Amino acid sequence: MKGKNFTRREFIKAAGAGATLLLANKFGIHSLAWADSKKKTLKMVLVDYTKCTGCRTCEAVCSAYHNPVIVNGKSLPGLGNPVYSRIRVHSFNPDVDIPNVCNMCPDAPCVKACPVEPEPKTGRRAIYRDEKTQTIQNDPKRCIACGSCAKACAEQRTGVIELDPQTGKPRPTCNLCGGEPQCVKHCPFNALSVVEVKTSSKFYGKSPKKIATELSKQWYGKVI
Ligand code: SF4
Ligand code: SF4
Ligand code: SF4
Incomplete structure (x- = not known):
């Protein structure tokens, strides 16, 4: 070794x-x-x-x-x-x-944990799987900085979501x-x-x- x-x-x-x-x-x-x-x-x-x-x-x-x-x-x-x-x-x-x-989890616990109501047109919460790239993206305009996505990811998966210390919102993950x-x-x-x-x-x-x-x-x- x-x-x-x-x-x-x-x-x-x-x-x-x-x-x-x-x-x-x-x-x-x-x-x-x-x-x-x-x-x-x-x-x-x-x-x-x-x-x-x-x-x-x-x-x-x-x-x-x-x-x-x-x-x-x-x-x-x-x-x-x-x-x-x-x-x-x-x-x-x-x-x-x-x-x-990001492991691009098929069941996306980060998305499930987001308390923001899905947008009627797109079905997107503040964190969502992007249709085009099939990766997880965050919409800072809709995000309420609760940190639920980061917590779910840390408790159930990789813990890859980092919250910006100034805004409390997730920094972008891999696209x-x-x-x-x-x-x-x-x-x-x-x-x-x-x-x-x-x-x-x-x-x-x-x-x-x-x-x-x-x-x-x-x-x-x-x-x-
Ligand atoms: S580029 Fe990243 S993945 Fe590749 S050897 Fe360096 S640290 Fe490891
Ligand atoms: S952010 Fe975390 S929970 Fe969400 S898909 Fe990526 S690895 Fe999975
Ligand atoms: S370089 Fe591109 S593929 Fe690699 S981690 Fe960053 S966003 Fe993802």
């Missing part, structure tokens, strides 16, 4: 040095075939925890894509505030890194970049992929702490 630990740290170092270059050189658009598909299958970003080094390139790429830093009215390519990333890497000791991202998942494209270790949601898969809907506890036992024989 020592060897594995050492290799992971080496990876992190290498990634840290290369991350800026990577973002500057590779930031761009790519399309996936499913983006145009009329089939309404649920897709999510799946993490291979054996490959993730905790380099956080995914956080940097996600925030740069969705919330680019703007200076003098111009957005700076490849630069974003990781606070707004829709994928969040949780690091544990012993060395286990768990990127947390699969509208069909061009940037984190998947730019992860330097190919730890991320887009897959169809399978509730039977091993770590589906689990919190980072639960996943890390399980992996720590497997990899290091220790409980976190």
Whole structure:
């Protein structure tokens, strides 16, 4: 296990040095075939925890894509505030890194917990599954900042919903970049992929702490 630990740290170092270059050189658009598909299958970003080094390139790429830093009215390519990333890497000791991202739950406990009445025309609560992307979105205009969605997600699933400390409303969660998942494209270790949601898969809907506890036992024989 020592060897594995050492290799992971080496990876992190290498990634840290290369991350800026990577973002500057590779930031761009790519399309996936499913983006145009009329089939309404649920897709999510799946993490291979054996490959993730905790380099956080995914956080940097996600925030740069969705919330680019703007200076003098111009957005700076490849630069974003990781606070707004829709994928969040949780690091544990012993060395286990768990990127947390919406699992696009078919039964969506977050949506069910929202007390805002469905809009008559669209059937949407303040948090809803978007028809086009089949991802979970929040409408800040209708949201009453009660935090019920975040609580339901934390108690029943991944706990991925983060509430903005100023507004008390959920920050946006993963929308699969509208069909061009940037984190998947730019992860330097190919730890991320887009897959169809399978509730039977091993770590589906689990919190980072639960996943890390399980992996720590497997990899290091220790409980976190
Ligand atoms: S998923 Fe990839 S990009 Fe994100 S921290 Fe892990 S290795 Fe880095
Ligand atoms: S409960 Fe959490 S993980 Fe599941 S769809 Fe809602 S936000 Fe995503
Ligand atoms: S698919 Fe896009 S929105 Fe989702 S976590 Fe990755 S970069 Fe962020």
